Amino acid sequence: MMRAVVYRGANDLRVETVPVPKIGPHEMLVKVAACGACPTDIKKIQYATVPPPRIFGHETAGVVARVGAKVKRFRAGDRVALHHHVPCLDCHACRHRAFAQCEQYKRTGITAGFEPAGGGYAEYVRVMPFVLPGVVKIPDRNSFLEGAMLEPVNTVLKAVKRLALLKGDTVLVAGQGPIGLMFTRLLALNGMKVVATDLFETRLRIAKEFGATKTVRIRSANYANHAKTDESPHPSPVTRHPSRFDAAVIAVPSDAVVREALELVRGGGQVLLFSHTRRGAESEIDLAKICVDEKDLIGSYSADFLLQKEVARLVFSRKLDVRRLITHEFPLEKTAEAVALAAKPTAESLKVVVTQS
Ligand SMILES: [Zn+2]
């Protein structure tokens, strides 16, 4: 038996004792060392958008505890970072590289029991055969915490590659939470001028360290809130010093910021949505900005398995030093607290991780 944090309904996470998963000949069992608290899971937990019971947690790193007889690439004792979604590379969606829309990709290949949901908030997880190709070994000098960050970094790198930018272009990155800061760093590494905005000065300082050319403190709380309190944030400090943005990345779930960004990008530029993951919230935009001004409104969701090597290089070489982003660690029993903090970030909190020894 093992301990696990089981989702039993909206905002109801309980520490329970469940069976250690059994593995088949093509599978492996991993002892979890670190698992990040991800906003996508948090939304599912808060709003109960999926039926319970489930064991969440998909930004997982740990040690291989046991391998099935047919698994060749890994051995017990290997330190690994897991990847819970792997596309088939063969279907219609995959041939268009729309991996997140592939039926196999939508299946979660890592579980600690119940309907597979990642399982990282448990002592052990079972890694199914179809996600084994996504597992990466963690070099000796890197930590499990760094390994657990591969998945979120992958989602950001995938989104960056959706932007049609030329070196030296100017990009607005709205929101400097862990995800926004990853965008700032990866765009700066690619030679872009980044204008970073956030409500918190502490985050803007890190944005500067991560290569932002300019940082702008936003004072209106509307900027960070969801559509419910959505009024126009004008005049925001960004609008008062307009630049010609070639693209804007929206890493805050605010519709007002999307409208502002559609205003601020040049004709033919792109606005990329990254945080608007809640279904059903409709929004008004001036469609002529898209038709006449040829501004693209695009989205990016989830990871691109084929980028995993590049992501591992960026993180493990510390070109993108994710250690700077991890501010809080909680033990498994306090997963509910970890989720609560990640859902309501403070000036000092960035990435929150559940760790086990
Ligand atoms: Zn995630």
Ligand SMILES: [Zn+2]
């Ligand atoms: Zn496919």
